[in-house]
Each structure stands twice: as C-alpha cells, then as structure tokens.
Amino acid sequence: METLEVLNSVKSDEKLFFDEMFDENNNVRPYYSDIVDYFGGIAKGDFKRLNELTRANFFKQGITFAVYSDQNVGVERIFPFDLIPRVIPKHEWDTIEKGLLQRNIAVNLFIKDLYNEKKILKDKIVPAELIFSSSFFCREMEGFVPPSGIYTHIVGTDLIRHSDGDYYVLEDNLRCPSGVSYVLSNREATKKAFFSLFSKQNVMPVNNYTQMLLETIQSVAPSGVDKPTCVVITPGFYNSAYFEHSFLAMSMGIQLVEGRDMFVENNFVYMKTINGPKRVDVIYRRIDDDFLDPLCFREDSFIGIPGIMGAYRSGNVTLINAPGAGVADDKAVYTYMPEIIKYYLGEEMILKNVQTYKCENESDCKYVLENISNLVVKPVDESGGYGVFIGTKHTKAEAEEYKKLVISNPRKYIAQPVMNLSVQGTYIEGEDTIEPRHIDLRAFSLMGKDKNFVLKGGLTRVALKKGSLIVNSSQGGGSKDTWVI
Amino acid sequence: MLSRIANNLFWAGRYLERSEHLARYFLTHHYNVVEIGTQELQVQSYNSMFLLSGMSNIPSVDYIKSNENDVVSRLVLDRENYSSLRSTIHKCRENMRSARDVINTNLWESINKLYLVINNINADEFDIDDISSLCERILKETTVAKSYIDNSLIHNETWAFLKLGIHLEAACQVCRIITTKLTENDVYAETMNLDNTEAYFSLNLLKNTEALDMYRNQYKSLPNLRQSLEFLILEKNFPKSIVYNIEHIQSIVEKIAEMNGISRNGLEYHVGKISSGLRYTDIDDIPDDYVTYIENLLVDIHHIAAKLEERYFIY
Numbered sequence: 001m002e003t004l005e006v007l008n009s010v011k012s013d014e015k016l017f018f019d020e021m022f023d024e025n026n027n028v029r030p031y032y033s034d035i036v037d038y039f040g041g042i043a044k045g046d047f048k049r050l051n052e053l054t055r056a057n058f059f060k061q062g063i064t065f066a067v068y069s070d071q072n073v074g075v076e077r078i079f080p081f082d083l084i085p086r087v088i089p090k091h092e093w094d095t096i097e098k099g100l101l102q103r104n105i106a107v108n109l110f111i112k113d114l115y116n117e118k119k120i121l122k123d124k125i126v127p128a129e130l131i132f133s134s135s136f137f138c139r140e141m142e143g144f145v146p147p148s149g150i151y152t153h154i155v156g157t158d159l160i161r162h163s164d165g166d167y168y169v170l171e172d173n174l175r176c177p178s179g180v181s182y183v184l185s186n187r188e189a190t191k192k193a194f195f196s197l198f199s200k201q202n203v204m205p206v207n208n209y210t211q212m213l214l215e216t217i218q219s220v221a222p223s224g225v226d227k228p229t230c231v232v233i234t235p236g237f238y239n240s241a242y243f244e245h246s247f248l249a250m251s252m253g254i255q256l257v258e259g260r261d262m263f264v265e266n267n268f269v270y271m272k273t274i275n276g277p278k279r280v281d282v283i284y285r286r287i288d289d290d291f292l293d294p295l296c297f298r299e300d301s302f303i304g305i306p307g308i309m310g311a312y313r314s315g316n317v318t319l320i321n322a323p324g325a326g327v328a329d330d331k332a333v334y335t336y337m338p339e340i341i342k343y344y345l346g347e348e349m350i351l352k353n354v355q356t357y358k359c360e361n362e363s364d365c366k367y368v369l370e371n372i373s374n375l376v377v378k379p380v381d382e383s384g385g386y387g388v389f390i391g392t393k394h395t396k397a398e399a400e401e402y403k404k405l406v407i408s409n410p411r412k413y414i415a416q417p418v419m420n421l422s423v424q425g426t427y428i429e430g431e432d433t434i435e436p437r438h439i440d441l442r443a444f445s446l447m448g449k450d451k452n453f454v455l456k457g458g459l460t461r462v463a464l465k466k467g468s469l470i471v472n473s474s475q476g477g478g479s480k481d482t483w484v485i
Numbered sequence: 486m487l488s489r490i491a492n493n494l495f496w497a498g499r500y501l502e503r504s505e506h507l508a509r510y511f512l513t514h515h516y517n518v519v520e521i522g523t524q525e526l527q528v529q530s531y532n533s534m535f536l537l538s539g540m541s542n543i544p545s546v547d548y549i550k551s552n553e554n555d556v557v558s559r560l561v562l563d564r565e566n567y568s569s570l571r572s573t574i575h576k577c578r579e580n581m582r583s584a585r586d587v588i589n590t591n592l593w594e595s596i597n598k599l600y601l602v603i604n605n606i607n608a609d610e611f612d613i614d615d616i617s618s619l620c621e622r623i624l625k626e627t628t629v630a631k632s633y634i635d636n637s638l639i640h641n642e643t644w645a646f647l648k649l650g651i652h653l654e655a656a657c658q659v660c661r662i663i664t665t666k667l668t669e670n671d672v673y674a675e676t677m678n679l680d681n682t683e684a685y686f687s688l689n690l691l692k693n694t695e696a697l698d699m700y701r702n703q704y705k706s707l708p709n710l711r712q713s714l715e716f717l718i719l720e721k722n723f724p725k726s727i728v729y730n731i732e733h734i735q736s737i738v739e740k741i742a743e744m745n746g747i748s749r750n751g752l753e754y755h756v757g758k759i760s761s762g763l764r765y766t767d768i769d770d771i772p773d774d775y776v777t778y779i780e781n782l783l784v785d786i787h788h789i790a791a792k793l794e795e796r797y798f799i800y
Contacts, residue, residue: 061590062582062597237582246585256586261487272800274491274642275745 004047006040006425006434018163018422019436020086031089031485036425038197039084044432051083051427054189063185064243079182080478082426084434085190086441086460090204093484096159096167097454099351100445102341104155107172107328108447109344111151114327115141125343126336130360131327133411135381136175138289138324140296144313147220148449151322154213154284156180159351159441161422168352168419169337170440174321174329176286179459179479180209180444181244184251186459186481204456204484210251212446212453213284217252219449220318221281228281231255231271233262235287235303245286259287264307267314283308284320292323331380331414332358354419359410368406368415372399375415377406390469392418421469424480426462438463440471441482457482486587486642492798493583494643497596498634498650500577504599505627506658507570510537511560512620513692524550529669534560536665538568554613561616562608570623571603587643592633599626642744645737646797652737653790656730659694659717660783666690667776687713694725714775715768718782727782728763734789735760741797752792759785 006021021032028036039047055078058064064076088096113120114131115138121128131137156177158170187206191198214230221228234245236258249256261271262280270277285292291301296309311317327333335356338349357364357375368375373391389402406413423436443458460480461471471477514530528549535543538560549556563569578600585593602622606615631651638644670686687708691697700708700716703723720726735756742749759782771778 059601060594060598062585062593232586237579242582246582249586254586255487257487258489261489272488274486274488274741274797275747 002044004039004042004044004434006036017420018161018165020422020424031087050193079473082462082478082480084425084427085481085483086424087483087485100157100443100454101452102350104445106341106344108152110340111325111328112149120343125339130332134327134330136326140309141324146322147318150220150447151325153216153320153447155445157443160419163420168354172329175326178241178244179442181247182479183459190481201485206457209455214252216446216448217282217284222315225281230282231257231280232284233257259303259305262305264311267311267316269311269317282318289323331378354416357415359406359413365410369403376418377413377415379412380414438469456484488798488800490584491646493580494646495650497577497580498647499654500573502651502654504574507538508620508623510693515616531556533669540568557613558608558611574600574603589637591637595630595633645741649737652730652733656727656786659727660779662693664776664779683710684708696725731760731763752796755792756789
C-alpha cells in the first residue's frame with residue numbers, strides 16, 4: 001500500500017518560515033503527532049477518494065461562492081477545502097483570545113469617541129486628518145451612540161504567524177467580515193471524514209457560534225423591545241457570499257431579507273409579509289455602508305432600504321455592525337493600534353502589529369519608494385487582496401509603475417515588510433503529497449450587551465499555489481479546519 | 486412570511502413540478518421516437534415536445550430531420566432557452582435558494598442534487614442516447630424532493646406555498662398534455678396505419694401523465710379516449726388528475742387564510758367554484774369539444790395564480 005508522504009518545510013527548502021507541523025530540528029511538534037501519524041498512514045488512493053467525496057459533498061450542500069466569467073455568466077465554485085487540519089495549542093489560543101478581546105474593546109471605544117467627543121483626536125494621539133480623510137468615516141454617525149454603545153458587534157481579525165513564531169495582526173475587519181460559515185462547514189466535513197482522529201483530540205467546539213451570534217444580536221435590540229424581530233439582510237443570491245448569508249439566517253432561525261422586502265415608515269422599519277407589514281428591530285446587514293440607504297449614501301443603490309438611517313438614529317432599529325465602523329479598520333489607522341489600546345485601556349497591546357510605513361508621512365513614503373522591492377504595499381481602503389503589491393514578486397518596471405500610484409495619492413497606501421507567513425502541511429492534488437503551504441487565520445469575535453465571545457479556532461486560509469502568500473478565496477486560496485487543542 | 490419568499494416558494498414548487506412533467510414527457514417521447522417507424526411521426530413527436538415546453542421557435546421539419554442531436558440538446562440542455570429542462574430546473578433552484586433560510590437542509594440538498602444532475606452535463610458532449618438515463622434521474626430526484634416537502638417540513642406557510650405551486654402546476658401540465666395530445670391525435674390517425682388509433686393515443690396520453698398503471702387498475706380494460714379523459718380530469722383519488730390537484734389547492738388556500746386570520750373572499754371563492762364544478766361533473770357532462778373545455782379550465786386555473794399573486798405576493 002502506497003501511503004501519503006508528509007513533507008516538512010526543511011525538505012521543501014522553505015526554512016525561512018515557521019513550520020506549524022515540524023520544529024527546527026525536523027521533529028513533529030507534539031500537538032501534531034497524532035495528525036502526522038494518521039495522515040502518514042493513509043493509502044494515497046483512499047485519501048484521494050475522501051478528498052473527492054468531500055468536494056462532492058460541498059457541491060451537494062451548495063457551499064459555494066459565485067464568480068463571474070467574461071461572458072458575465074455566474075459560475076458557482078466551492079471554496080477549496082484542505083482536509084489536513086491546522087492545530088493551535090490551547091495555551092497559544094488563550095493569548096490570541098485575550099489579545100483579540102483587548103483589541104475589540106479598544107476599537108469599539110475608539111469608534112465611539114471618534115463619532116462623539118473626539119478626545120483621542122484632541123489629545124493628538126491619532127491625527128484628525130487621518131480620520132476625516134478616511135473614506136469610511138460616516139458623518140451621519142456623528143453625535144449618535146447605538147444601543148449599549150456597541151459599534152463592532154462582529155469582528156473578523158486576520159492573523160499570521162511570522163518566522164519568529166509570534167502571532168501578528170494583519171488586519172481588523174469591522175465591516176461585514178465573512179467566512180464564518182466555512183469554519184462551521186469545514187468542521188462538519190473533517191468530523192465526517194476523520195471521526196476517529198477527531199474524537200481523540202479534544203478539539204474545542206465551534207458549533208456554538210450561531211447561538212452566540214443570535215444572543216449578541218438580540219442583546220442590542222432598541223430599548224423597550226423585549227422580543228426583538230431580528231433579520232439578516234443580503235444583497236441577494238447573486239452576491240458571492242449568499243451561501244453564508246442564508247446559512248447564518250437559517251442557523252439562527254431568523255428571516256433572510258433583501259432591501260426590497262423592507263420599508264421605513266415614521267422612522268420604523270417594516271418587512272413586507274403576506275399578512276401585512278411586520279416591524280423589524282435588529283438588522284444584521286451584509287450590505288456595505290455605501291449601499292445601505294439611498295437617501296443618505298449612494299442614491300443609485302437598489303439593495304438598500306430608503307430611510308433606514310433615520311430609523312437608526314431615532315433608536316428604532318439596531319444595525320449590526322454600525323455604519324461608519326470601517327473608519328477603524330482603515331489600514332492607516334491600524335498603525336495607531338498600540339496607542340489606541342494604551343489610550344483607552346491603559347494596557348500594552350497583547351497581539352503584535354506588523355511594522356507599517358504610512359505613505360502619508362514624508363519620511364515613510366521616501367523609505368517605501370526606495371525599498372519597494374522588499375515591501376508589501378497595500379491600498380488602505382481595499383479588501384480581498386485587491387491592489388496589493390508584493391515587491392519580491394514583481395519586475396523593476398512593474399515596481400516603477402506602482403510607485404507612480406503611491407506618489408499620486410500617498411494617503412491611500414501603507415507598506416509592510418514581507419511577512420513570512422507560516423507554512424503547514426497541505427494536500428496537493430495531482431501530486432498526492434502533503435506539502436507545506438502558507439497559511440493565515442481569520443478569527444471571529446462577537447460583542448454583545450454584556451458578553452463578548454471569541455470563536456475558538458476561526459478560518460485558516462491557505463495559499464494553495466506553491467510559494468504564494470495570497471490566501472484570499474478570490475485569488476486562489478483555500479481553507480482548513482482549525483483545531484484548538 | 487415575506488411576500489417575496491412566498492412568491493419564491495410558489496414558483497419553486499411550480500418549476501419543480503414542471504421539471505418532472507417535462508422529464509417524463511421527453512422520456513416517453515424519446516421511446517416513442519425510437520419505436521415509431523416513419524420520420525414524419527418522429528418529427529411530430531419532437532414538435533410535441535417543443536409545444537409542451539412552451540418554446541416559441543420550433544425548428545423546421547427539415548432541421549429536425551437532419552439535426553436530431555441538436556434538437557434534443559435544445560429541448561433539454563440549452564441555457565439560453567428559457568423553457569428547456571435545464572432552465573426550468575435552474576429556475577426551481579434559484580427560487581428555492583432565495584428561500585433557503587425557510588426550508589430544511591434535506592430539501593435544499595435534494596434540489597441542489599437535481600440541479601447538479603443536469604448542470605454537470607456538457608451540451609457539446611451530450612448524446613441522444615443519454616436522454617433516457619438523464620430523464621429517469623431527474624424523475625427520481627424530483628420525487629425525492631417532493632417527498633422531503635411532504636415528510637420533512639412543518640406543514641406551515643412554507644409547505645403551503647410550495648404545495649400550492651406544485652398542485653397548480655400539476656393541474657396546468659395535465660391540461661396542456663391533454664390538449665397537446667388531442668391536437669396531435671388527428672395527425673396520428675391520418676399517418677399511422679394502426680388497427681386501433683384511439684387505444685394507441687390513449688396509451689400515450691396515460692404514459693405521459695404517469696397514469697397508465699392506475700388506469701388499468703381502475704378500469705381493467707384497454708385505454709379509450711373517453712375513459713382516459715375521465716380518469717385524468719375527474720378521478721378524485723388519483724394524484725395526477727386535475728380535480729385532485731384543484732381540491733388540494735382549495736384546501737391549502739383555506740389553510741393559509743386560516744393561519745393568517747384572513748377572511749375568505751375572491752381567491753377562496755374562485756378556487757371553490759372550480760373545485761365544486763369539477764367535483765360534480767360527469768364525463769358525459771363534458772362536451773365533445775374536449776379541447777375547448779380543457780382550455781377554459783386552464784384559463785380558470787391561471788386565474789387562481791393571478792389571485793394568489795394579488796393576495797399574497799404583490800406588496
């Protein structure tokens with residue numbers, strides 16, 4: 001029987017990176033030993049069949065995202081799923097969890113301050129022009145505090161493990177972070193495929209997420225509402241994340257609505273039911289700020305609810321997350337996170353930030369332009385890996401072109417050193433081996449009225465292409481189940 | 486329930502039922518094409534498929550004769566063709582997907598599986614010989630999906646709107662199959678040299694509506710036109726018959742009104758009138774011009790859909 005070979009980073013000449021499975025002496029890390037033994041003992045043919053079966057199951061369940069071809073024909077794809085789980089030992093996770101909670105609490109206080117007293121700006125901890133020039137700063141939120149003072153009910157934080165073995169925060173995603181449905185679906189898939197392995201590992205559960213999400217949503221209902229009617233709003237089933245929207249609504253047992261199902265009357269929000277209008281109290285919106293209310297933001301939006309900002313500011317409906325929360329996940333604001341945490345909580349930051357050069361600073365900009373080939377340059381207001389320039393992967397001519405973009409609008413760009421994303425054994429289709437590939441982690445946290453929650457594990461994203469550092473699903477990435485043991 | 490979701494469920498039910506009828510019709514006609522000798526009749530059989538699927542651009546006789554594979558592909562797999570079997574199943578899934586949060590996983594996966602059965606087929610590689618296995622799989626998957634609707638959903642509004650779509654479409658499809666077949670009958674009678682054209686025609690009509698075995702069970706005789714129509718229109722205990730489906734529409738419409746505390750008015754009255762009319766009709770009461778009778782019945786059924794839309798779907 002020919003079994004799978006589990007390659008480590010030493011064998012694959014990737015010594016520069018932290019190998020999640022193997023230590024520097026090429027020994028299997030203790031918390032991975034069962035996994036390496038298990039997969040190393042599986043016949044190649046059996047694993048291949050299991051892999052195909054899992055893929056077919058994802059299709060059968062409709063766990064897909066939509067992409068659009070040149071002919072504008074919607075094609076559904078599954079988010080590639082790698083069967084080899086990523087393990088995070090409990091003691092490491094405890095630190096991550098503490099760091100995430102600290103960060104979320106500080107960010108929330110920061111947003112509240114920005115839209116009200118603006119103390120942090122007056123004290124010149126964060127430059128006011130940085131905030132007011134952010135495309136995510138929402139003037140309609142000024143002087144308004146949402147129920148329980150919570151702006152960021154749902155947060156997705158992107159983390160990486162650098163070659164020094166430490167975890168670093170790459171990004172805070174405060175605007176409709178997506179991906180949690182894949183965490184739950186991936187867990188079901190690994191449990192099904194490797195029940196005997198899974199059951200021995202004491203993996204921390206993730207299936208409590210939707211219950212916690214519902215409790216979070218209900219906890220911030222407008223005052224005086226005992227039994228709130230909560231809904232999830234989606235742009236519609238052509239949206240690439242529609243699977244997640246419907247999955248979350250169904251798992252929480254609440255209605256999935258579209259903008260056209262809702263209307264506002266006398267500053268109250270209603271949905272159109274077969275039995276007349278029904279009042280809605282809390283809206284978990286998966287629509288960007290810009291499209292939320294055509295009367296306030298983009299008037300060409302067909303997916304929003306006209307007048308909803310009026311109802312929101314009157315305290316008759318709660319929006320999750322609050323509009324304008326994105327001002328704090330601007331990549332330039334990110335660089336001030338240590339100061340922000342210190343300012344509001346009086347604590348040192350637990351999770352590290354990646355060193356970041358702000359191109360709006362003349363000296364930083366000069367450094368970036370001179371060292372662009374060794375840096376990763378990112379637009380501050382883009383997500384999904386779009387517009388990212390990785391210096392080591394581009395030609396000199398391409399670098400010169402990109403420099404022109406930076407010079408034309410320095411505020412739009414930040415730069416970071418090329419971070420050595422850790423690697424982890426990943427099944428390589430076609431070659432039938434388990435080889436190291438770069439990974440990151442998106443962790444999900446919730447902030448409710450009296451309770452905060454961090455999902456134990458999160459979504460490990462993997463760059464399936466050898467040597468690639470881009471893990472985004474839109475650019476050829478896949479995902480893994482994440483086991484906190 | 487949201488008006489939009491009620492509409493989606495209604496249409497998901499309709500397209501699911503339509504998929505089943507189209508698949509059965511194509512399957513029966515495929516065997517027919519194989520069986521019958523003359524090319525004229527084979528062309529007639531394809532025309533019949535085009536008519537039932539509601540396509541406007543029926544290819545010319547010459548085209549059908551020389552491009553059989555393409556003709557079948559247009560009926561079954563054409564993405565551009567709004568009425569092909571693939572498009573019908575696709576629309577069923579899209580409507581069901583819009584209502585994903587109110588149905589259960591079993592039903593969703595069965596609909597998704599139905600979709601994948603046809604969506605994974607490459608039209609360029611499709612061979613005419615594959616049609617029977619494809620249609621049989623579709624018939625199986627639609628049956629599975631319908632059984633999940635009945636056996637795994639709460640019989641609440643979600644179930645009710647799905648079932649309304651299914652029963653309404655079933656009644657429409659049986660009407661359309663009868664009229665299509667009655668119209669064709671004359672062509673068959675002229676062209677085919679059969680001892681008993683009526684029996685042959687009736688046999689096909691019953692096969693196309695999955696009614697042959699139960700007909701035999703009921704009448705213990707060779708099919709004839711009068712009895713076939715009596716069975717398909719007026720047999721209260723046969724799930725494919727028009728009266729059976731109208732009676733179920735009546736009961737569901739009343740159930741929804743009761744669930745929502747709505748007083749009965751135009752919709753319930755209209756359905757009740759059609760239902761009572763059928764219940765107290767004997768085959769001898771139906772005039773010899775069966776086509777006109779069925780066409781009028783079809784108009785009445787379409788009015789039910791319009792009244793449903795007016796009451797529940799348009800906000």
